[in-house]
Amino acid sequence: MLPDLTLDESTATPLYRQIADQLRHLMQRGHLAPGDRLPPTRTLSLHLKVNRATVIAAYEALESEGLIRSHVGRGSFVERLPALPGPKLNWEEILASEEGLPAPVAAEAEISFALARPAGDLFPEEDFRATLRELAASRELGGILQLGAPAGYAPLRRYLLQNAREQNAAGDDDDILITSGVQQGFDLIQRLLASRGETVVIEDPVYPGLKNVFVRGGARVIGAPVGLGGLDIDQVERIFERERPRLMLVTPNYQNPTGTSLSVGSRHALLTFARRHGVVLVENDLYSGLHYGDAAPAPIKKLDQNGDTVLLRSFSKIAFPGLRVGWVIGPRHFIGRLTEAKQWTDLHTDQLSQAALLKFAQSGRLEAHCEKMRAEGLRRLRAALAACERYLPKGARFTRPSGGMNLWVRLADPADSTALLEKARARGVSYLPGKYFAVAREEAASLRISFAGLDPARIDHGIRVLGEVFAADAAVRRAREPEGPAPALV
Amino acid sequence: MLPDLTLDESTATPLYRQIADQLRHLMQRGHLAPGDRLPPTRTLSLHLKVNRATVIAAYEALESEGLIRSHVGRGSFVERLPALPGPKLNWEEILASEEGLPAPVAAEAEISFALARPAGDLFPEEDFRATLRELAASRELGGILQLGAPAGYAPLRRYLLQNAREQNAAGDDDDILITSGVQQGFDLIQRLLASRGETVVIEDPVYPGLKNVFVRGGARVIGAPVGLGGLDIDQVERIFERERPRLMLVTPNYQNPTGTSLSVGSRHALLTFARRHGVVLVENDLYSGLHYGDAAPAPIKKLDQNGDTVLLRSFSKIAFPGLRVGWVIGPRHFIGRLTEAKQWTDLHTDQLSQAALLKFAQSGRLEAHCEKMRAEGLRRLRAALAACERYLPKGARFTRPSGGMNLWVRLADPADSTALLEKARARGVSYLPGKYFAVAREEAASLRISFAGLDPARIDHGIRVLGEVFAADAAVRRAREPEGPAPALV
Structure with missing residues (x-):
């Protein structure tokens, strides 16, 4: 032609x-x-x-x-096509429209209190290898490889929902969605309930991965102060009255970063306020398996006979963070819409890990592992609290968690935990400064100590080093203060 | 007290x-x-x-x-706490603010042409069981269980990037992000580049999971028409000139739903237009492994010496859809920002599947499986084309793909493929009507036939049934037409 x-x-x-x-x-x-x-x-x-x-x-x-x-x-x-026109794209300019939020840098150090993750040396590797071998031999493997349902792997959904119902943490009107970890639970909830500038209340300080999801999603984010004694319930009531939020996310057990928990009374109060003001309560129940004394109090979801509370849980903190399986339990209509959002986000959660974790749980290996984690966690928590008591300088205060992975230290003002981190790292110890967790209140003198990944001896040594670094800094500051009142200028 | x-x-x-x-x-x-x-x-x-x-x-x-x-x-x-105030939340009202988009219903039928997924009976189950046993015995398992990096499992990233570099589909300035399937790749790109009403060009018709990500994310979505001969390149040029889009997503090989591909010349032309107008090209290269004749032409990414094209690939279509592992290759700065977005979305992709698929690929089992899929895919494609040729009624036209999972049938107007689906299902055969894939142009008379999951005999039988249903409908319509011109009203 x-x-x-x-x-x-x-x-x-x-x-x-x-x-x-x-x-x-x-x-x-x-x-x-x-x-x-x-x-x-x-x-x-x-x-x-x-x-x-x-x-x-x-x-x-x-x-x-x-x-x-x-x-x-x-x-x-x-022979060949004409040269392509045009310069390279200006990626700096293209990407500038999106504000980058700084990710907390996992400070590498000999003794790192920076990462809130379980100790790898405690992983029940042999048990998990056995689980994988069983999965390799199982009849269900073929189905696992095929395209799955957005709501999650059906046998795992049944198992988790049944468990929650036995604990009265799910009712007949509740349904479940399996997510790629709790982080995706936050993300989907933001998309469904807070994508149009809605007001969202979160704890302050809080895990930045939670804050950033809502900030980036365009929500109006309000911090509810968490002090050394835990969430300030009276403030929450005032915030609900003043701000009329759409939802509040709360971590009732061993909150990240403070390690504080809500009493039964506070859970009840929170539910009372939420009902009075029509606020959706989202309960981030990530750590309740990691109780180092008595079991954690009943989840808010259990107190809520209306069934409106949304409950987030996960295998990541109690088992293996590298396997991304969490879940959301809530009213059926809500879960249905959340499942749609999940489908557009990534079709469905990986089925290999869902099936492996189900086998790991059903075999009783998960519970055995949790018991071991709790026994070891108690030793580590005690070591951390004893070391804080012994080594932190005068004026330092800290939380006394009864589970989880973190405690919160507040140095005497005007200490600057960010500047002090450099000195601590020079001596081989790291942590995360308080400012990483700030919503509205920057606690420059605070820091998070994640103790769960280190053995008691290293915890003791690390906190001793921190105590020395902090004390030396306080001494320098005292030395700089004038001895007496300054003379009048005449 | x-x-x-x-x-x-x-x-x-x-x-x-x-x-x-x-x-x-x-x-x-x-x-x-x-x-x-x-x-x-x-x-x-x-x-x-x-x-x-x-x-x-x-x-x-x-x-x-x-x-x-x-x-x-x-x-x-x-004894107990006072009754909680307030009624149940009004979930209907809370969720009404978010528009629900209908998900395509996977019509269940004896012979279903509705789902674009590989045939489960072709899965190399024994090979995958062997891979899992190897993983269960591997030294790296401990590391896989621990918290991973947002960018993905390092050995898998190296392997995939190296492969892409050997194909000249990645340069020294490119980097890689592992995602939870290509669907998440779309989602992250929407968040990074099209979350503020930016104009995005996609193919029309297109896989609805792609359209919905951008529509829900608030992008201004423009469809570039894909006809029976493939994407209309001249229209793309006009759209770029008129609409000044931020990005265009294109599927150069065996596009879903039409099965059409872009010639080398069209790929070059698309790149030319994109450069001229500063448009980010996102190449959805999901199906290139499923070529049933010669290998697919070079990806656009390879033609783009500037390195600006963003390439999306996945294991899901060529291996196991139940394992959610895809990846994005693009300029380092862009991938860095995409990785941040990934971190806030779900921390990182599940590591068990990343490690399992890496082992599956490195052992040569993936390539062996792909060869089998291609040989079987060719038989199925031939059966589908022969059956369309033989059984579809006069006036029906259809695409002639050279790979992938789908072909597109356009019945003579005014057939209504949605109404016809009910009749087809009554006879045990289903498909997806064209309207599910519409961006701006509703093709009421079109439908997608996904042939990859059925053996040749069932394909032949199913398309014969469809041909009968469609022909009967056309006959009824012809019978209703008046025999001659209507008499004048006097």
Whole structure:
């Protein structure tokens, strides 16, 4: 087929140039590709009613550009496509419209109190290997490999919902969605309930991964202060009255970063306020398995006979963080909509891990592991509290968690935990400064100590080093203060 | 400690009622919890400077409400907390603010052409069981269980990036992010580049999971028409000129739902237009492994010497859809920001599947499986095309894919593929009507046939049934047409 060229004798552009330009254009538009044969010069000249020499000149021009090649006796062929126009994209500019939020840097150090994760050396690796071998031999493997349901792997959903119902933490009107960890639970809830500037109350300080989901999603985020004694319930009541929030996220057990918990009374109070003001309560129940004394009090979800509370749980903190399986339990209508959002986000949660964790739980290995984690966690918590008591300088205060992975230290003002981190790292110890967890109140003198990943001896040594660093800093500051009142300027 | 009560003698409320009300309030606020002991009546009466009988009356009132219980000789204890206020949340109203988008219903039928997924009976189950056993015995398992990096499992990232570099589909300035399938790749790109009303061009018709991510994310979505011959490149040029989009998503190989592909020339042309207008090209290269003849042409990413094209790939379509592992390759700065978004979304992709798929690929089992899938896919494609040729009624046209899972049928107007689906299902055959895939152009007479999950005999039978259903419908419509021109009304 002859190319569709239109020559214009009225312009100043020579005809051979017009032919070359239009052929080049056809190449750019994908109508002529490398290897395609151009019409013989004689044929094209007859078709266009021009001199054959004109077509030959056009082909020579294209050949000099390297776009076509003529083979004697075989004709002319497209050799390569014209160079692409335009400069590289300006990625700096393209990406500037989105505000980057700083991610907490996991400070590497010999003794790191920076990461709230379970101790890898406590992982029941042999038990998990056995689980994987069982999965490899199981009949259900074929189904696991095939496309799954957005709501999650059905046997796991049944198992978890049944468990929650036995604990009265789920009713008949509740349903369950399996998510890629609790982090995705936050994200989906933001999308469904707080994507249009809705007001959301979160604890302050709080795990930044929770805050950032809502901030980035465009919610109006209000912090409810968490002190050394835990969430300030009276403040929550005032915030509900004043701000009329759509939802509140709360971590009733061993809150990250403070390690504080809500009493039964406070849970009840929170539910009372939420009902009075029509606030959706989202209960982040990530750590309740990690109680180092008595079991944690009943979840708010259990107190809520209306069934409106939304409960988030996960395997990640009690089992293996590398396997991303969490879940959301809530009213059926809400879970249905959340499942839709899940489908558009990533279709469904990975089924291999869902099936592996179900086997791990059903075999009793998970519970055995949890018991071990609790026994070891208690030793570590005691070591951390004893070391704080013994080594932290005068004026330092700290929380006394009864479970979880973290405690919160508040140094005497005006200590600066960010500046002090550099000095601590120079001595091989790291932590996360309080400011990483701030919503509205920057606690410059505070820091999070994540003790769960270190053995008692290292905890003791690490906190001793921190105590020395903090004390030295306080001494320097005292030395700088004038001895007595400054003399009057006369 | 005595409760902090304030009595007011000037009001009409009797003192005993004031005491009872304030104690109830303390219970509601969490300051008195079940099991807590109330002060002895004598102590409280002295403290409040009231008659002891007044306190006794208050306690009796609370006891009659069931809130406290008095035990002779032991005192009074909080029995249960006051009833919670407020009605159930109105979830219908809460969720109404978010528009629900209908999810395509996977029509269940004896022969279902509705789901674009690989045939489960072709899964190399034994090979995957062997891979799992190897993983269960591997040294790296401990690391897989621990918290991972947002960018993905390092050995898998290295492997995939190296592969892409060997194919010239990644340069030195490119980086890689592992996602929970390609669906999450779409989602993260929407968040990073199109969360503020940016204009996004997608193919029309298109896989609804892609469209919905951008529509829900608030992007301005423009469809570029895909006809029976594939994407209309000239239209794309006009859309770029007119709409100045931020990005375009394109599926160059075996597009879902049409099964059409872009020629080398069209890929080049698309890149030319994108550069000219500063459009970010996102290449959804999900199906290129499923070529049933020659390998698919080079990806656009390879043609793009500037390295700006963003390439999405996945294991889900060529291996196991139940394992959610995809990846994005693009300029380092862009991937860095995408990785941040990934971290806030779900921390990182599940590591068990990442490690299992890496082992599956490195062992050569994936490539062996792909060869089998291609050989079988060719048989199925041929069966589908032959059956369409043979059984579809006059006037029906269809695409002729050279790979993938889908072909697109366009019946003669005014057929309605949604209404026809009911008739087809009554005869045990299902498909997805064209309207599910519409962006702006509703093709009421079109439908998608996903042939990859069925063996040739069932494909033949199913398309024969469809042909009969469609032909019967056309015959009914013809019979309803008047035989000649209608007589003039006089």
